[in-house]
Amino acid sequence: MSLYARIRDDLNSVLERDPAARSRLEVFLCYPGLWAVWIHRISHALWRAKLRLFARLLSQVGRFFTGVDIHPGATLGRRLFIDHATGVVIGETAIVGNDVTMYQGVTLGGTGKGHGKRHPTVCDGVFIGNNANLLGNITIGENSRVGAGSVVLSDVPPDSTVVGVPAHIVYRNGERVLITDPHDIKDPLSDALIALSARVEEMEKQLGGKPQPAEPFATEEAERAAYRKRLARMREYVSMGEGI
Ligand SMILES: CC(C)(COP(=O)(O)OP(=O)(O)OC[C@H]1O[C@@H](n2cnc3c(N)ncnc32)[C@H](O)[C@@H]1OP(=O)(O)O)[C@@H](O)C(=O)NCCC(=O)NCCS
Numbered sequence: 001m002s003l004y005a006r007i008r009d010d011l012n013s014v015l016e017r018d019p020a021a022r023s024r025l026e027v028f029l030c031y032p033g034l035w036a037v038w039i040h041r042i043s044h045a046l047w048r049a050k051l052r053l054f055a056r057l058l059s060q061v062g063r064f065f066t067g068v069d070i071h072p073g074a075t076l077g078r079r080l081f082i083d084h085a086t087g088v089v090i091g092e093t094a095i096v097g098n099d100v101t102m103y104q105g106v107t108l109g110g111t112g113k114g115h116g117k118r119h120p121t122v123c124d125g126v127f128i129g130n131n132a133n134l135l136g137n138i139t140i141g142e143n144s145r146v147g148a149g150s151v152v153l154s155d156v157p158p159d160s161t162v163v164g165v166p167a168h169i170v171y172r173n174g175e176r177v178l179i180t181d182p183h184d185i186k187d188p189l190s191d192a193l194i195a196l197s198a199r200v201e202e203m204e205k206q207l208g209g210k211p212q213p214a215e216p217f218a219t220e221e222a223e224r225a226a227y228r229k230r231l232a233r234m235r236e237y238v239s240m241g242e243g244i
Helices: 003-017 025-032 032-048 054-065 190-207 218-234
Strands: 081-082 099-103 107-109 133-135 162-164 169-171
Touching: 003 025, 003 032, 003 081, 032 081, 099 190
Parallel strands: 081 099, 107 133
Antiparallel strands: 162 169
């Protein structure tokens, strides 16, 4: 593919993904996230040619002008779109697939503990919301979505949506995933919740038999379904934040 065709491909991919973009010229002139990717292509070539210092210097020049810090050793796929650019950090051993979208403040970083491959692998078609932190040698499966502000510390299966700190799955293959077992909650309150649930079970046993609800979390799920129905009616007026 010629250089011109590649640039055109990048510009078109931004036009497809950002409703705020109006023309290729506007994208070319006003999207520092794209400039950062283009500068990385050159610094990565220098890195592979073992001109390591020049590669690092160029990536620092790129960081100065775009606010995006991509290590020249990182491997980036085609049509990566970094919207709003500022504050994105991509570590040396990170691998990013094709058609990935990320917003400002995303970090593909190490945990500070490992050597060798210590940054995430992000597969094709992944969407990463603003200020999400993906840490360590983890893999984010194809077409998954990472919520804004999430901290992802373990692998994410393909076609899933993860949110929270630390991140947990809320959708998988289009199906809502509800946490019904306190062992699945990985936050500072986990131990307290597990102890509480064990205590409740013990008390139920003492009272003689556990009353079984028809379906766990049925009321909560019904409330959510009603809310989503209302939201679907308003869809044409409400944006989920993408493309702002
Ligand atoms: C993660 C995301 C893609 C999910 O969108 P979605 O598929 O429409 O999911 P929903 O809105 O149905 O949310 C599912 C659940 O996750 C929760 N959730 C969604 N995003 C979350 C987030 N970033 N952090 C924590 N919880 C979140 C919702 O509250 C909901 O929980 P509930 O059903 O218990 O109330 C979206 O919320 C998001 O974070 N987009 C990022 C947008 C962005 O970065 N914009 C920047 C523009 S400059």
